[in-house]
Amino acid sequence: MSSTTIDLSSHGVTRHALRRRVGRVTSQVLLFIAAVITLIPFIWMVATALKPAGEVFANPPSLIGSSIEWHNFADAWNYLPFGRFMLNGLIVAGVGTIMVVASSAMAAYAFSRLKWRGRDGTFLIYLGTLMVPQEVLIVPMFIIMRQLGWINSYQALIIPWAFTAFGTFLLRQFFMTLPDELEEAARIDGASRWTMFTRIILPLAKPALGTLAVFTFIGYWNSFLWPLLIVSDVNMATVPLGLNMFLGQTGNQWNLLMAASTISVIPSAIIVILLQRHLVSGIALSGMGGR
Amino acid sequence: MTITRPIEAPRQSPATSKPPAARQRGRGPRDRRAALGFLAPNLVGFLCFTLIPIGASLVLSFFEWPLLGEAVFTGLANFIELFTSDPVFWQVVGNTFYFVAGYVVLNLIVSLALALWLTSRVRWKGFYRFVFFLPVVSPMVANAVVWRLLYTPDDGLIAWFSTTFTGSPGPNWLGSSEWAMPAVILMSVWAGFGYNMIIFIAGIEGIPRSLYEAGELDGAGWWRRTLNITLPLLTPSLFFATVMTVISSLQVFAQPFILTGGGPGSSTTTLVFYLYQKGFQAYEMGYASAIAWSLFVLIMFITIIQFRSQKKWVHYS
Numbered sequence: 001m002s003s004t005t006i007d008l009s010s011h012g013v014t015r016h017a018l019r020r021r022v023g024r025v026t027s028q029v030l031l032f033i034a035a036v037i038t039l040i041p042f043i044w045m046v047a048t049a050l051k052p053a054g055e056v057f058a059n060p061p062s063l064i065g066s067s068i069e070w071h072n073f074a075d076a077w078n079y080l081p082f083g084r085f086m087l088n089g090l091i092v093a094g095v096g097t098i099m100v101v102a103s104s105a106m107a108a109y110a111f112s113r114l115k116w117r118g119r120d121g122t123f124l125i126y127l128g129t130l131m132v133p134q135e136v137l138i139v140p141m142f143i144i145m146r147q148l149g150w151i152n153s154y155q156a157l158i159i160p161w162a163f164t165a166f167g168t169f170l171l172r173q174f175f176m177t178l179p180d181e182l183e184e185a186a187r188i189d190g191a192s193r194w195t196m197f198t199r200i201i202l203p204l205a206k207p208a209l210g211t212l213a214v215f216t217f218i219g220y221w222n223s224f225l226w227p228l229l230i231v232s233d234v235n236m237a238t239v240p241l242g243l244n245m246f247l248g249q250t251g252n253q254w255n256l257l258m259a260a261s262t263i264s265v266i267p268s269a270i271i272v273i274l275l276q277r278h279l280v281s282g283i284a285l286s287g288m289g290g291r
Numbered sequence: 292m293t294i295t296r297p298i299e300a301p302r303q304s305p306a307t308s309k310p311p312a313a314r315q316r317g318r319g320p321r322d323r324r325a326a327l328g329f330l331a332p333n334l335v336g337f338l339c340f341t342l343i344p345i346g347a348s349l350v351l352s353f354f355e356w357p358l359l360g361e362a363v364f365t366g367l368a369n370f371i372e373l374f375t376s377d378p379v380f381w382q383v384v385g386n387t388f389y390f391v392a393g394y395v396v397l398n399l400i401v402s403l404a405l406a407l408w409l410t411s412r413v414r415w416k417g418f419y420r421f422v423f424f425l426p427v428v429s430p431m432v433a434n435a436v437v438w439r440l441l442y443t444p445d446d447g448l449i450a451w452f453s454t455t456f457t458g459s460p461g462p463n464w465l466g467s468s469e470w471a472m473p474a475v476i477l478m479s480v481w482a483g484f485g486y487n488m489i490i491f492i493a494g495i496e497g498i499p500r501s502l503y504e505a506g507e508l509d510g511a512g513w514w515r516r517t518l519n520i521t522l523p524l525l526t527p528s529l530f531f532a533t534v535m536t537v538i539s540s541l542q543v544f545a546q547p548f549i550l551t552g553g554g555p556g557s558s559t560t561t562l563v564f565y566l567y568q569k570g571f572q573a574y575e576m577g578y579a580s581a582i583a584w585s586l587f588v589l590i591m592f593i594t595i596i597q598f599r600s601q602k603k604w605v606h607y608s
Binding site for chain 2: 224265
């Protein structure tokens with residue numbers, strides 16, 4: 001029995017191995033095609049951005065026009081103040097992220113590691129608002145901003161979304177997983193809660209804080225609906241809003257429009273390249289994977 | 292032993308030389324004061340910019356309030372008008388459901404397939420993750436503007452592909468009420484599937500290797516391992532992704548705004564788009580709030596149904 005089975009299986013293994021290798025090569029090729037298809041819009045965007053105006057719809061389409069027009073980027077950049085849009089986006093997303101992470105971390109500490117009456121009830125109210133869509137808030141928020149005279153201001157872009165139940169919830173879940181003993185030693189040494197929070201909890205929570213910071217930054221940077229409502233001054237526009245203004249003003253000047261789009265995609269591309277390795281662990285860690 | 296114990300006591304640091312019982316009693320109020328300090332910044336912001344606006348929105352929905360005029364209490368009139376006599380509302384709800392159904396199904400299929408693919412033995416995983424995740428992070432407005440170019444009738448890249456392979460340039464994607472919504476869905480799937488893909492990759496990588504080794508010993512091939520091990524253990528991630536994708540797609544706005552402007556007619560006007568038109572183009576704040584609350588109730592209703600049904604198909608290990 002033993003000899004025959006070995007014989008048979010060794011035949012089987014070679015055929016099996018061959019089939020497996022063919023399968024793997026096919027899989028690799030198909031995956032590459034899928035990636036190219038996904039990239040086509042971006043490739044086309046950059047290609048169009050470098051074409052002369054008359055060749056955008058050349059037939060048959062070609063990636064490279066009769067000349068490469070680098071000045072399209074300069075023209076787009078100067079047509080509307082794209083430098084200003086980027087700066088606005090950086091200020092709004094940067095300050096917003098700091099506020100979200102700081103205020104969420106502090107609140108999460110109070111909800112997870114301190115004991116006080118009314119804690120669970122208060123947290124339940126926070127949780128309850130997680131399902132409320134942003135759209136329920138925007139009408140009254142718009143009215144509040146008008147009353148405060150904040151239309152066309154950084155405050156209006158940042159502050160309404162800087163105190164989120166989501167960030168608090170996410171960090172609370174992470175803080176809950178840290179063992180109590182961590183703070184015990186510091187407490188015996190007479191450390192204040194603030195010291196324990198900044199010296200013990202925050203350093204341990206870096207991955208969770210980083211995940212929240214990245215998602216918050218991207219959220220602010222890409223946000224469109226709220227800036228559309230609250231900003232009409234071109235000098236206060238963020239990148240998506242600026243691009244929308246550009247669309248409204250240049251209409252069908254596609255090469256300039258694509259140059260502008262390319263400019264606004266570049267920061268996002270840099271973010272993905274920098275964070276590519278942490279994407280999966282970040283999502284797994286934040287509990288956003290449903291586990 | 293009995294002698295050493297009392298000697299240990301002085302090892303406490305001088306700062307806590309109070310008897311332990313007193314320290315224990317002192318911790319309660321101190322914690323409460325500390326909690327207030329820690330909570331204050333977030334709680335004040337949460338009250339002003341989440342809780343109060345939620346309440347205000349509900350109150351507003353019972354008023355007729357043109358932004359520049361007098362607010363008049365009208366009870367349920369906004370909702371009655373919305374549900375019974377508004378010629379557009381139910382069409383908008385239908386459009387939104389159309390989008391949600393198409394988007395969620397396609398998104399889940401594509402993201403799950405690619406996640407399974409990328410967790411098997413392939414090269415350049417990092418590169419693929421970058422490619423598939425890039426549209427998720429790039430601004431939706433930029434994505435939509437690029438697709439507007441691709442969808443250009445007759446001369447656009449998609450029309451050229453269509454002519455090359457079928458001989459006809461295909462429909463006027465964004466200009467026909469029949470094809471505009473599929474075009475919006477297709478573009479949105481391209482822009483969004485990478486997020487769920489990463490969620491699924493994280494889920495699959497969290498499945499213990501030992502289960503697969505057992506499967507391989509039994510001679511189970513890739514398909515059988517996927518069907519019998521990966522998919523059942525991935526159901527919590529699938530459930531989470533489905534719930535979140537449904538919620539976010541019910542709120543779709545930027546894609547129809549940039550691609551079609553809600554048209555042709557109102558064939559791609561979604562609920563949030565309609566809210567935008569009523570609230571911020573017609574400045575009917577009360578009516579817009581009624582639309583917002585209808586959306587909220589719809590989201591809650593659908594989410595509750597999904598949570599109810601999860602017992603039937605989600606396995607929590």
